[in-house]
Amino acid sequence: xxxxxxxxxxxxDKYIGQSVTVCGWVRTSRNSKxxxxxxxxxxxxxxxxQIVVDKGEQEYKEPRVGMxxxxxxxxxxxxxxxKEINALPADIQILGDCPTDxxxxxxxxxxxxxxxxxxxxxxxxxxxxxxxxxxxxxAALHEYFQKNNYVYINTPLITGSDCEGAGEMFQxxxxxxxxxxxxxEEYYANDFFGRKAGLSVSGQLEGEMAATAMGKIYTFGxxxxxxxxxxxxxxxxxxxxxxxxxxxxxxxVIEIAEDMLKYVIGKLLETCPDxxxxxxxxxxxxxxxxLEELISHEFGRVTYTEAIxxxxxxxxxxxxxxxxxxxxxxxxxxxxxxxxxxxxxxxxDYPKEIKSFYxxxxxxxxxxAAVDLLVPGVGEIIGGSERExxxxxxxxxxxxxxMNLDLYSDYLDLRKYGSVPHGGxxxxxxxxxxxxxxxxxxxxxILFPRxxxxxx
Ligand code: 4AD
Numbered sequence: 329x330x331x332x333x334x335x336x337x338x339x340x341d342k343y344i345g346q347s348v349t350v351c352g353w354v355r356t357s358r359n360s361k362x363x364x365x366x367x368x369x370x371x372x373x374x375x376x377x378q379i380v381v382d383k384g385e386q387e388y389k390e391p392r393v394g395m396x397x398x399x400x401x402x403x404x405x406x407x408x409x410x411k412e413i414n415a416l417p418a419d420i421q422i423l424g425d426c427p428t429d430x431x432x433x434x435x436x437x438x439x440x441x442x443x444x445x446x447x448x449x450x451x452x453x454x455x456x457x458x459x460x461x462x463x464x465x466x467a468a469l470h471e472y473f474q475k476n477n478y479v480y481i482n483t484p485l486i487t488g489s490d491c492e493g494a495g496e497m498f499q500x501x502x503x504x505x506x507x508x509x510x511x512x513e514e515y516y517a518n519d520f521f522g523r524k525a526g527l528s529v530s531g532q533l534e535g536e537m538a539a540t541a542m543g544k545i546y547t548f549g550x551x552x553x554x555x556x557x558x559x560x561x562x563x564x565x566x567x568x569x570x571x572x573x574x575x576x577x578x579x580x581v582i583e584i585a586e587d588m589l590k591y592v593i594g595k596l597l598e599t600c601p602d603x604x605x606x607x608x609x610x611x612x613x614x615x616x617x618x619l620e621e622l623i624s625h626e627f628g629r630v631t632y633t634e635a636i637x638x639x640x641x642x643x644x645x646x647x648x649x650x651x652x653x654x655x656x657x658x659x660x661x662x663x664x665x666x667x668x669x670x671x672x673x674x675x676x677d678y679p680k681e682i683k684s685f686y687x688x689x690x691x692x693x694x695x696x697a698a699v700d701l702l703v704p705g706v707g708e709i710i711g712g713s714e715r716e717x718x719x720x721x722x723x724x725x726x727x728x729x730x731m732n733l734d735l736y737s738d739y740l741d742l743r744k745y746g747s748v749p750h751g752g753x754x755x756x757x758x759x760x761x762x763x764x765x766x767x768x769x770x771x772x773x774i775l776f777p778r779x780x781x782x783x784x
Contacts, residue, residue, distance in 0.1 A: 331398065335372035338411050343403040350377060350413065351398045351423065353451060359390045366391060366420075368399065374453055374460075374602050378412045381420070388417040393433050394426030394451075439772050446776055446784060454610070457603040458773055461596060461765055466757070468595035469548065469569055472588050478544040478571060483531030485550065488523055489735045491533050492684050496553045497526035498564075527552035530754060531570050532686075533739050536715060539572035539750055540742050546571040551754075556780055560769040561658070561706060563758060564778040572752035578688070578697040578714040581751040582629070582674050585701055585710050588755075589672070590623045596764055597623070603765075612705075612766025619764060621671070628665075628673035632656075632695065635664055635675050642667070655682050656700075661707035672703045685725045687713040688751075699753065706763050712753020719743035 331349040352370035359365075362383055367376040379399055381388065391397060401415030431437075431445050432452060442449040449455045473480065490497050502520045509515035516524045531547040538545045551568040571584060597604060597619055608615040630638070639650040639660055648657040656664075656675070665673050677695040680687070687696035701710035716722045722743055726733060733740065761773040771777040776784060 329398070333372040334368070334370045334375070334377045337403060338373060338375050338377060343411065344405055345403065347400060347402050348413070349398060349400040352377075352396070354391045354393050354395045354397060354426075356393065357391050359388070364388060364390060366397070366399075368397060369451075369456075371450075371456060374457055374606060378406060378410070379420075380412050380414050382414065382416055384416070386417045391420070391422065392426050392428065392430070394430035395422055396424040396426075397421065398423055439769065443771055443777075450775070453606065455772075457600075457606050458761065458765055458767060459775070461600055461603055462757075462761055462773065464596055464599045465592055465760060465764065466548070468592040468599075469588070471595070472591045473544075473546045473571065476544070478546045479538070479542045481531075481535065481538045481542075481545045481547055482549060483528065483534040483547050485528050485552075486521075486525055487528040488521065488525055489533060489739070490526065491528065491530040491686075493729060493731065494529070494684075496529055496555050498552050498554045500525045500527060529553055530568065532572065532752065532754065533736075535570050535572040535752060536750065537738065537742060539574050539752065540746070540748060543575070544571070544573050548757075558780050559658075560771075561759060561762070562779070563770055563774065564780065566770075566774070567757035569755040569757060570752060572750065574748050574750045576714070576751050577749050578676065578699060578751060581712050581714060581753055582676070582699055585674075585699075585712065585753055585755075586627050586672075589701075589760075592760075593619055593764060594623045607765045607767075611768075615766045618704075625671065627701070628669035628671055629676065630664070630669075630673060631676050632678045635660075638668055639663060653679050653681065656708075658707040661700075661702045662704065665702040665707070666704040670704070672701060675700050675702060680725075683713070685729050685731060686715050686722070688716045689721055689725065697751075701753075703763050705766070705768075706759050709759040709763060710753050710755050712751065714749065714751035717743060717747045717749055719747065 329351060331351045334350055334352060337343050337348060350368060350370065352368040355367040355369050355376050357366050364381040364383060366379040368379055369376045398421040399413060399415050400419045401413040404412050404414055406412040431448060450459060486500050503518060505515055528551060530551055535545055535547055547570045550565055552565050555562055604616050636650060636652050642663060644663060646659050650660060676699045677690060678698045679694060680689060680696045683696050683698045687698050689696055697714040699712050700708045703709055716725060758770050758773045762770060767773050
């Protein structure tokens with residue numbers, strides 16, 4: 329259908345005086361004696377275009393909110409440097425009718441209500457803006473890695489090994505368990521892959537295999553977690569960006585994470601000023617200034633041990649008690665980034681017991697070369713580490729966790745054949761979008777959220 333994007337028309341003077349065709353959905357419609365006004369939006373911009381209908385003596389049927397229209401008319405300059413379309417009733421073609429039970433008849437619905445209409449919520453300004461931020465950030469991430477010699481790889485979604493070892497894998501099976509199998513082993517042997525399989529929680533293990541050949545790689549795809557965490561920042565299916573770099577130690581990993589975030593947020597501020605202003609006005613006052621500040625200042629850095637001390641000396645009444653060895657909860661993460669540092673902060677060198685088997689063991693024998701990036705408002709958005717490159721130490725760490733080494737034989741081979749210091753991190757894409765939009769619930773930054781007890 330030949331037509332021009334509304335975004336193109338409103339952002340350029342070159343269409344003034346020309347006849348154009350636009351298509352879109354009616355946001356509002358007003359009718360008076362001789363003229364009528366329609367606000368049309370086609371999703372290419374947060375801004376609508378106003379159609380000024382010169383009714384004259386012609387018959388005019390006022391379009392209803394939500395109807396889809398095709399309109400041909402002349403572009404003229406409106407008030408405050410805006411563009412309008414002058415049209416006659418005959419220039420308006422209804423593509424799709426919309427009855428009066430259209431749920432987005434009025435503005436001001438709650439986000440909870442909008443979640444109940446995921447198929448329609450994209451037609452609101454809020455979700456229009458979130459999806460555009462998502463798209464621009466995805467493109468900026470690819471751009472960052474491509475410019476810096478990383479190879480984009482696609483790791484499998486169905487896997488036989490649990491990367492994080494936290495037992496949070498969704499099982500992939502074509503047969504149900506049946507009493508006729510003597511034991512679990514026999515059951516899995518009869519299943520599709522001939523062994524237990526699940527949806528991948530991370531592409532890291534395969535990423536390491538590619539990085540120790542290509543030098544620098546990144547993945548950008550979905551990861552799945554069967555965590556029973558019904559919180560505003562957990563999804564069962566989230567998008568995961570995982571760079572992995574050979575010849576790199578923990579400090580290099582941290583440097584890449586900071587550089588990458590500053591690049592993509594800078595791109596976002598440059599490309600989406602309307603969307604950022606919108607979120608600043610409606611969701612988080614001061615968002616724009618916070619993002620500008622982030623890209624122009626160094627991130628903070630603290631060890632886990634120092635962070636525990638800060639929390640213990642804070643005088644705060646945390647729900648979860650703080651002692652060396654505990655996992656940092658969101659309330660702790662937010663205290664560190666919001667109250668102590670008041671900015672993004674890397675926390676490093678966590679106790680080995682609370683981190684994954686693959687992390688490089690520090691000389692103190694107690695901690696590993698892990699890093700989490702905590703940001704105000706959200707908490708952890710990045711988790712990464714230098715990897716254990718020593719074959720024997722890695723085996724020992726896996727044995728301590730009673731892991732089945734046979735399932736990881738390919739991974740272990742990497743430490744036998746030309747092992748190198750290497751590391752990487754995982755960035756939760758939805759958490760980055762929460763941080764850059766001020767949206768408080770992860771369900772509102774992904775088109776169709778999958779969370780415990782909810783799928784649509
Ligand atoms: O800290 P995580 O579990 O680290 C890994 O998966 C490593 N294998 C990454 C690596 O080193 N290559 O997850 C990384 C990030 C978290 O910081 C968080 O932003 C996001 O993934 N994440 C989730 N996002 C939404 N919902 C969930 N259930 C998430 N679990 C992790």
